[in-house]
Each structure stands twice: as structure tokens, then as C-alpha cells.
Amino acid sequence: MRSENVVHLTRMAGVRASSMAVCEEHGEYRATTHQVLNKVFQSPCPQCKAEQAAAQQAVEVKRQRNELAWKLGDSLIPKRFKGKTFESYAVTSEGQAKAKTRCQQYADDFERHLDAGRCLILVGNPGTGKTHLGVSIAQQVMAQSTHTAVYRTLGGILQSIRATFDGSSGQTEGHIIESLTRPSLLVLDEVGASKEAPSDFELSRLFSIINGRYEKMLPTIVISNLGAKELPSAMGERSADRLREGGVIVLPFNWESHRGKEVL
Template identity: 75%
Template sequence: MRSEKVVHLSSMASPQVASIAVCEEHGEYQATVARVLSRTFRSPCPHCKAALVAKEKAEAVERQRHELAWKLGDALVPKRFKGKTFDSYQAVNPGQAKALMKCRQYVEQFEQNLAAGRCMILVGHPGTGKTHLGVSMAQAVMSATEHTAAYRTLGGILQSIRATFDGSSSQTEGSILDALVRPTLLVLDEVGASKEAPSDFELSRLFSIINGRYERMLPTIVISNLDVRELPSAMGERSADRLREGGVIVLPFNWESQRGKEGF
């Protein structure tokens, strides 16, 4: 019976030694050099390595966002709202100035809000800038962090789900709901927009979204033209209760509509 001698690579490697290496872009740096068998290995320039890691991380984030946008069937933020940012929001009264400050603060403290699963509710009169600030938060989160964020209207979501029932959609109800649960931040607009009482279909689908995000401790921003006291009836008490946990932030928009006015 033939016996074989197993040689570990570690036993064939020379001890690591420090030496000065030269990077064409960044100049000299302290390198670690080791020999394994007949090959020499030198550690890369730390600046180049950090840049490569950052690039790969950014590309991974972009791929994740593209994949999520594809599953949602559109861009994470619709084209119409791409220009809606904090800087383009015109605060012409004290209420608007306070709302702008609170929304900026929410993004600045996003990691803490994410850890707490803290949601936000923007409620009040139509035309007061709720959608503008909601979209601004989504875009600011994506520009300032590596997280994903999406803006959708409840009516659009329900329409997409209904389209799966007759086979006119390439998606399934499950894939639509899953794509809405996945973003780190979801801005859900036009909740309670219908003048009629919500149907069981609407309440159950909305709860699936809110509860799915609640279980993952992912924050949701809900936008509605209703009074905050009317919102639980429009979205269901179970959904409203999920939003409250984690210390929900409620911002009332109780000034007159600014639509059509110069500078808004």
C-alpha cells in the first residue's frame, strides 16, 4: 500500500515581511510580502483597495435598486417626481418650514429611525406639499445612504394587484406585495383617497404591506388627505396599530393649498 506525504501550503510559505512598495497613483506604501512555493505575494495599495471595495459596494447597491425597481414595474420614484427634493420645496409659512425641518431630521436620523422601525404619517389638506416632502425623503435616503426607498400610491398598488386576477399582468399578487415589503423605506401615498368606505379587499392588501414591513421593522411613510383621527377607519385599525409602534411621527398639514401659487 502506497503512502502519500501531505504537505500543507502554510508549511511551504515564508514568513510575511514588511517592505516599501510603490503605487503608480498613490506613491509609496507599507506592503506585506510573503512567498508561497515559488510565487511572491504583495499586499495591494490600501488606497486602491479601499477605492475598489467602495466601487464594488456602490455597484451592488445600484444592482439591488434596479432589481427592486424592475419588480415594482417602474422606477423607485416615478419620473414626474424626480425633481421633488428638499431644496426645491418652498416653505412659505411657518407650518411648511416646520414640516420641512421634521422631514429633513427624519432622514438625518434615518439609521436610528430604521433601528426603531419608526414610521411617519403626513396628513392634512390637499395641495399642502405632503407628496413633495414624502418623495424628498425617499430620494434623500437613497442619495445619502446605501438603503433602498420607493414611492407608490395605494390606488396604483391595488390596480396592479387587480390586473393579476385576469392574467393581464406578468406579475403575481405575491410578487407585487413582496416588492413593496422589501424597500428599506416605503412612501405610501393617497391612503383613504376614496370617499367610500374601504372594501375588505383594500384593507386586507394594505394590511399585508404594512404588516410585512412591520415584521421586518422597516419604516413606512403614509400620506393622506384625511384628518389623523379619520385615518384608522380608512386603513383599518390593525394597520394603524402597526404604524404606531416604534414611536410614530405625525405631521399635520393644516394650511391652505399652495397649488397654482407662484414659487410652489
């Protein structure tokens, strides 16, 4: 391209020069001026622009979380568990200390686990703090990022799906499944809670959720009072196989229950 054409196009674009400008809030910054026809425009303060973008992002994150909570028919984290954080988890044994550290690491490295679709399984004795730590991960993920995290029990999910069958709930089964395969993180509690063998209905719906998240490479935290070897029978081998992809992390909670004490 000839040099005179370059000069002509530059003038058409309206780029004049860069100079120092003053923002009332942030002070001096280097601005670029542009001329379009007879009007001169100055680039805004980069700090103001970044703050405005961050504010708009925060509004959008809140909108998405509110929309997801509405679809779930409740908040992302139930009211009872709002206070369950890593800070409120009291450690009284070596096992608890190790479990808390591993769960904290999972939350701290969530971006890496999200990229890998890596799931986390918390299994073992009831009343040992599994739910507390699972919810703590979800709380931190939402507090420190733009991601969404949802806590639900398997029994509650199945009950919601059954309520759609007569059309009185205002939701559809697909609607409920979609709301559980959409969040960045799903904490799925009380898997295998029933003493009876799971029905085909339970296994198929659970697989729809686990597989839907597997296809999107979204991690799931599964919480169960069963042992690691018992869990596949309770949730179905197909679902268990999906969880193993990406290098699943399994944490056993094999100390005595402290339910009713401060640690929970």
C-alpha cells in the same frame, strides 16, 4: 504550542515582513509580503482596495435598485416627482418650515429610524406639500446611502393587484406585495383618498403591505389628506396599530393649499 512549531507555521503561512511600497496613483504605503511556495505576493494599496470595494458596492446597489424597479414595473420614484427635493421645496409659512425641518431630520437620521422601524405619517390638507416632502426623504435616503426607497400610491398598488387576477399582467399578487415589503423605505401616498369606506379587499391588501414591513422592522411613510384621528378608520385599525410601533412620528399639514404655486 512549542516555539519551533510557531516558527514553522509562520513560515508555512508565508508572512515575511512589512515594508514600504509605492502605488502609482496614491504614492507610498506599507505593504506586507507573503510567500507561497516560490512566489512572493505583495499586499495591494489600501486606498486602491477601498476604492475598488466602493465601486463594486455601487454596482451592486444599482443592480438591486434596477431589479426592484423592474419588479415594480416602473422606476422607484416616478418621473413626475424626480425633481421633488428638500432644495426645491419653497417655504412660505411657519408651518411649512417646521414640516420641512422635521422631514429633513427624519432623512438625516434615517439609519436610526431604520433600526427602530420608526414610521412617519404626513396628514392634513391637500396641496400642502406632503408628497413633495415624502419624496424628498426617499430621494435623500437613496442619494446618501445604499438603501432603497420606493414611492407608490395606494390606488396604484390596488389597481396593479387587481390586474393580476386574470393572469394578463405577467405578475402575481405575491410578487407585488413582496416588491413593496422589500425596500428599506416605502412612501405610501393617497391613503384614504376614496370618499367611500374601504372595502375588505383594500384593507386586507394594505395590511399585508404594512404588516410585511412591520415584521421586517422597515419604516413606512404614510401620506393622507385625512386628519390623524380619521386615518385609522380609512386604513384599518390593525394597519394603524402596526405603524405606531417604534414610536411613530405624526406631522399635521394644516395650512392652506398652495397647489399650482412654486412651493409644490
